[in-house]
Amino acid sequence: MFEMEERFYYPKDFVETNTGNKVNKKTILCGSQQILLSGKSILEQDSVIRADLAAVRIGKFFVLGRGAVLKPSYKTLNKPAVNTQSGATGLNFMYSSMNIGEYVFVNENSFVQASMIGNHVYIGQNCVVSRGVIIRDCVSIADNTYVPPDTVIPPFAVFAGNIGTR
Amino acid sequence: MKSDFPLFLELRKQISPCSSQVLVKMSTTIPTAFLPPFLAQGDKVIYSDGDVHGSVFWLHFCRHCKQLRNRNGIQEEIEVLRCTSCSETFTHSETSEKEHGCPQCFECPVCSQALIVRSSIVSSGEVAPEDLSAEAKALQEKKFHLVCRTCRWSTRSAGIPDATKQSSVVSPWNFKPSSSTHADVLALADYYRGQSITDRASMISKNQKPKKYRPGYPFIADKYKLVSVAQKRISAASAAPPDMVVLQARLPNVGYLDNLTECSDEKLLRSVSVEEAQKRLTLDKRLCYPGEQPLTAEKLLPRNKPLVVKKLSRCKACQHVMTKTDFAAAHTVKFKINSSAPLLVPTIKPCKPSLTVGKSCTFVVTVKNPFVNDIQMSFSPVPEAEVMPSWINGVAVQNVELPSTPVTILSRLCVADEKPSEGTGALAREESSFVAFRKLYTVGLKFTCTPVSKEMDNWVSFMITYDYQEVQNTLFTSASGTDLTNSSSGEPKPKEPQIQTTWITLRVDMNLGKAV
Numbered sequence: 001m002f003e004m005e006e007r008f009y010y011p012k013d014f015v016e017t018n019t020g021n022k023v024n025k026k027t028i029l030c031g032s033q034q035i036l037l038s039g040k041s042i043l044e045q046d047s048v049i050r051a052d053l054a055a056v057r058i059g060k061f062f063v064l065g066r067g068a069v070l071k072p073s074y075k076t077l078n079k080p081a082v083n084t085q086s087g088a089t090g091l092n093f094m095y096s097s098m099n100i101g102e103y104v105f106v107n108e109n110s111f112v113q114a115s116m117i118g119n120h121v122y123i124g125q126n127c128v129v130s131r132g133v134i135i136r137d138c139v140s141i142a143d144n145t146y147v148p149p150d151t152v153i154p155p156f157a158v159f160a161g162n163i164g165t166r
Numbered sequence: 167m168k169s170d171f172p173l174f175l176e177l178r179k180q181i182s183p184c185s186s187q188v189l190v191k192m193s194t195t196i197p198t199a200f201l202p203p204f205l206a207q208g209d210k211v212i213y214s215d216g217d218v219h220g221s222v223f224w225l226h227f228c229r230h231c232k233q234l235r236n237r238n239g240i241q242e243e244i245e246v247l248r249c250t251s252c253s254e255t256f257t258h259s260e261t262s263e264k265e266h267g268c269p270q271c272f273e274c275p276v277c278s279q280a281l282i283v284r285s286s287i288v289s290s291g292e293v294a295p296e297d298l299s300a301e302a303k304a305l306q307e308k309k310f311h312l313v314c315r316t317c318r319w320s321t322r323s324a325g326i327p328d329a330t331k332q333s334s335v336v337s338p339w340n341f342k343p344s345s346s347t348h349a350d351v352l353a354l355a356d357y358y359r360g361q362s363i364t365d366r367a368s369m370i371s372k373n374q375k376p377k378k379y380r381p382g383y384p385f386i387a388d389k390y391k392l393v394s395v396a397q398k399r400i401s402a403a404s405a406a407p408p409d410m411v412v413l414q415a416r417l418p419n420v421g422y423l424d425n426l427t428e429c430s431d432e433k434l435l436r437s438v439s440v441e442e443a444q445k446r447l448t449l450d451k452r453l454c455y456p457g458e459q460p461l462t463a464e465k466l467l468p469r470n471k472p473l474v475v476k477k478l479s480r481c482k483a484c485q486h487v488m489t490k491t492d493f494a495a496a497h498t499v500k501f502k503i504n505s506s507a508p509l510l511v512p513t514i515k516p517c518k519p520s521l522t523v524g525k526s527c528t529f530v531v532t533v534k535n536p537f538v539n540d541i542q543m544s545f546s547p548v549p550e551a552e553v554m555p556s557w558i559n560g561v562a563v564q565n566v567e568l569p570s571t572p573v574t575i576l577s578r579l580c581v582a583d584e585k586p587s588e589g590t591g592a593l594a595r596e597e598s599s600f601v602a603f604r605k606l607y608t609v610g611l612k613f614t615c616t617p618v619s620k621e622m623d624n625w626v627s628f629m630i631t632y633d634y635q636e637v638q639n640t641l642f643t644s645a646s647g648t649d650l651t652n653s654s655s656g657e658p659k660p661k662e663p664q665i666q667t668t669w670i671t672l673r674v675d676m677n678l679g680k681a682v
Contacts, residue, residue, distance in 0.1 A: 075318060096317035099277055115276050115317065115463075132463050134276060150463040154456070 013045075027064075037062070038102070044068075054095035059102035059119065066108045072098040073115040073131040101137065114147075118155070211514050212557070213507070214673040219557060226488050227510035228481040232634065232668055234507060240479045240488060247473040251280040256473065267470025272339065274314035275466035281312040284320075286328075312339070312468060324464060339468075509536050512543060512575070512632060514674055517610075521617040521624060521681035526565060528614045529678070535575040535607040543632040544572040545611075548673065558675055560623035567614035568628055569600040578607045617681035626676045631669055638664045 014022045019039035026045045029035060031052030041062040043049070047069070049056055054072035064070065077092040101119035106112055108125050114133040121135055124143035129135070132150040139153050142160035153159055209221040215234035218225065226235045247256045249268035261267065272281045289306045309328035313320040321339075322328070329338035447455075460466050479489040490503040512533050519529030535541055545568040554562055602610035617624040 094318060097277065116278070132276075134463055134466070152460055152463055152466060154459050 044108075055097040056100070057097065058100045059104065061103045062100060063105045065106055065110065065125070068106045068108060068110045069112065070098065070100075070106070071111070071113045072096060073113050073133075075132070107143070210516065210677045212675045212677075213511065214555065214675065219555065222507045222511055222513055225507040225511075226479075226481075226505050227507045228484060228486065228488060229505060229510070229636070230484045230486045231481060232670060233483075234511070234672070235481055235488070239482050241482055243478045243480065245476045245478040245490070247475055249471055249473055251471050261473060266473050268473055269470065271471035272312060272468040273471050274317060274319050275468055276319050276463060277314060277317045279314055279316045280471060281314055281468055283310050284313050285310050288328075310338070321468070324467070326467075510634070511672070512536060512541065512630070514630070514676070516613075516626075516676050516678060519678055521678060523617055523620055523681045526614055526616050528612055530602045530610045531613050531676070532608055532610050533573070533575060535577060537577060537635070538579050539577050539635050541575050541577075541632050541635075542572045543575060543630060545569050546629045546631070548627045548629060552673075554625075554627075555675070558625055560625045560677065561619040563615040563617050563624045563626050563678070565614070565616040566626055566628065569611050569613075573601070573609060573611065575609050576604075576607050615678075617678065620681050622680070624678045624681055626678060627673065629671055629673055631671045634668045634670050636666045636668070638666055 009022075013026075014024055016022050017037075019037070021037045021039060021041045021043075023029075023043045024045045024047070027043045028046070028048040029043075030048070030050050034051040034055040035049055036055070036057045038058060038060045040060050041058060041064075043064045044066040046067045047064045048071075049064070050069070050071040053074075056070060056072060072095045074093045074095045077094055096115060098115065098117075100117045101121065103120045104117055104123075105121070106123045107127070110123050110125065110127040110129070112123060112127075112129045113131045114129045114135055115131070117135045118137035118139065120138045122140045123129065124141055124145065126143060127141055127145045127147070129141070129147045130149040130151075133147050133153070134151070135141075135153045136155040136157075138156045140158045141147065141153075142158065144162065145160055146162045147153070147159060148163055159165070211221065212219055213222055213225065213234060218234045218236045218239065220236050224236065226240060227233075228235050228239075244258050247258065247261055247266060248254070249256075249271055251271040252268065254268065254270070256268075261269075273279070274281055285308055287306050288309050307330065309330060311321045311326075311328045326339075476491055477489075478487060478491075480486065481488050487503055488505040489501060492500040492502050512535055515532050515534075517530045517532065519527055521527055533543065547566065547568065600612045602612050604610075613626065615624075615626055
C-alpha cells in the first residue's frame with residue numbers, strides 16, 4: 001500500500017548516527033534531549049520536532065517527510081493559570097509525551113499533534129492530525145485529511161476527508 | 167503491511183485451545199520478508215542430524231537425547247504469566263477469562279502506561295476541614311480513582327465513578343463493555359462445565375465395576391466366617407465415593423435461537439461469483455472485528471495490563487526441558503536453562519573464498535569451541551552412499567581435502583595473556599599443515615576443494631566428530647551407603663565430579679557461493 005521508493009541522497013546533507021538514524025542537517029529539532037529515536041529513522045529537510053514541550057518517543061523505521069511537524073499533544077486543565085506577578089488568569093494546559101510506534105511514515109507538510117501513534121501507520125501529505133488523537137496500528141490517513149481532536153482511529157482503518165471520517 | 171494479516175491468521179489457527187497448556191506452534195518456514203537482513207541471506211552452513219537440518223542458530227541440542235532438534239521437535243508451553251506492574255504471577259487458567267490481563271492493574275487508554283490508584287476524602291455533608299469530631303468523620307468517605315502519571319488521564323475525566331472500596335486481591339473496577347450476549351455466553355459456559363463433571367462422574371462409575379465374589383473354598387470361608395466380611399467389603403467398594411456429586415445441568419434458554427427461520431434452498435444453493443465471494447467477510451475476519459468501537463478519546467476505557475509470558479520449551483522425544491526463561495529487567499531475556507545449538511555445538515564458518523571453476527582453491531574455515539573444556543574435533547568425508555540432500559540448492563565440489571588428524575580446540579576459559587603450555591607448542595608444530603591460526607577458543611583450518619559451477623552455488627559436505635563432556639554431580643555418600651566422612655577429622659570428603667564423554671557426529675554442508 002505504501003512503501004517509500006528508493007531514492008538517492010547526498011551523504012553530506014545528512015548526519016548518520018550509530019543506530020542508523022539519518023537526520024538532515026536542515027532539520028529543526030527543539031529540545032533534542034527529549035527526543036528518543038529507536039533506530040533506522042529518516043528525518044528529512046525542514047522537518048520540525050517540538051520536543052521542548054514534552055518528550056517524543058519514536059520507534060524504529062520512522063520517516064518524517066519534508067516540512068512535516070511533530071508537536072506533542074496538550075490537555076487543558078480545570079484550574080486556570082494565574083500569573084503571580086500581575087495576577088492575570090489564563091488557560092492552563094499541559095503537554096504530554098508523544099509515543100510513536102515502528103514503521104511510521106509521515107509524508108510531506110503534515111502537521112501531527114497526536115498523543116499516540118501505533119505501528120505501521122501511514123500519514124499522507126498536507127494532513128492535520130489534531131491534539132489528543134489516538135491512532136492505532138496499521139492505519140492509513142489519506143492526503144489532505146483533517147483529523148478532529150480526540151479522535152480514536154481503530155486498527156486497519158483508512159481515514160480520509162476534511163473533516164476526516166473512516 | 168498488507169501481508170501481515172494473513173500471517174497473523176495463520177498463527178492464530180495454530181494455537182490449540184488446551185485447558186492446562188497452550189501450545190504455540192510456530193510455522194517452520196517464516197517468509198523471507200519478515201526476517202532481518204542477516205537471516206534472510208540464506209543459510210551458509212547447514213548442520214544435519216538424521217532428519218533434522220538447519221543453521222546452527224535455528225536449532226536446539228537436547229542434552230539428554232544428544233541430538234539436534236528443530237522447531238518441529240520442540241513443544242512450547244506457558245509456564246507462568248506475570249504482571250510487570252505488580253509483579254504478581256498467575257497460571258494460564260486463572261487469566262484465561264480475563265483475556266490474559268492482570269485483574270488488579272490497568273493500562274492508560276491514551277499512552278498505554280500503568281495507572282496508579284489515588285484516594286481522596288469526600289464528605290457527604292457540610293463539614294469543615296478542621297473538624298476532627300466523630301460526627302464529621304462519619305460523613306467523610308474515602309474514594310479511589312485511577313490516574314496516569316505520564317498523560318494525566320484519570321477515570322474522573324472519563325466520567326467513570328470513583329470506587330468506595332479498594333482491595334489488594336480483587337480490583338473494584340470492571341471496564342469491560344456490557345453486551346447483551348455476555349450473560350448468555352456465561353450461562354452456556356456454566357452448562358458445559360456441569361456437563362463435563364457429569365461425564366467424568368459417569369466414566370469413573372463405569373471403571374469401578376463391582377467385583378463378583380467367587381467362593382473358591384466355601385467350607386473354609388464358612389469355618390472362619392469370612393463370607394460375611396468379604397460381602398461387606400464388596401458392597402462398600404461398589405458404592406460411589408461420598409465426594410462425588412452428580413449434577414443435572416440444564417441448557418439455558420437463549421431467546422434469539424427460537425426466532426430463527428429456515429433458509430430456502432434457493433438462497434443456500436445459489437451460485438456466487440468470485441468477486442462477490444471475495445467481498446464477503448470470512449468467519450475469522452468477523453471474529454477479529456470488535457463489537458463496539460469508541461469514536462473519541464473520552465469514551466476509551468482502561469484495559470487490564472497485559473501479562474508477560476514465561477515460556478518453557480521441551481524436547482518432544484524425552485520431555486526434558488530445553489529452554490527455561492527467567493524474568494529480567496528492561497528488555498533483556500535471561501535463561502535458567504538454555505539448550506540452543508550455538509552453546510552446545512561448535513560453530514563452523516567459512517571465510518569468503520575466491521573460487522575459480524576447475525582450479526583447486528584453499529580457504530580458511532573458523533571453528534569456535536562453545537564449551538568450558540578443551541575439545542577434540544575430527545573431520546571425515548561424507549559416506550559415498552549418502553546422496554546430496556534435497557534442501558541443498560547447488561552442486562557438490564570435487565577433490566575435497568579435510569584436516570587429516572584430530573584438532574584440539576581450547577576452551578572458552580583460556581585467557582589471552584596466559585603463556586601457552588608445553589603441550590600446545592607441540593600441538594601447533596604437528597598441525598601446522600592445516601591450522602591457519604589459533605585465537606583463544608577459535609581455530610582457523612585450511613580446506614581445499616575444486617569448484618565446479620559458475621551458475622549454481624558450490625557446496626562442501628563433510629562429517630565432524632567431537633567429544634561432548636558432561637559433568638555428573640556426586641553425593642558425599644557412596645552407592646553402597648557407606649559414609650565417606652573422614653573418621654578422624656569428622657568432615658565429609660567430597661568426591662571428584664565424574665565426567666561422562668559422548669562422541670557426537672554431525673554432517674555439515676557449507677555454501678561457498680558461485681565460482682568465477
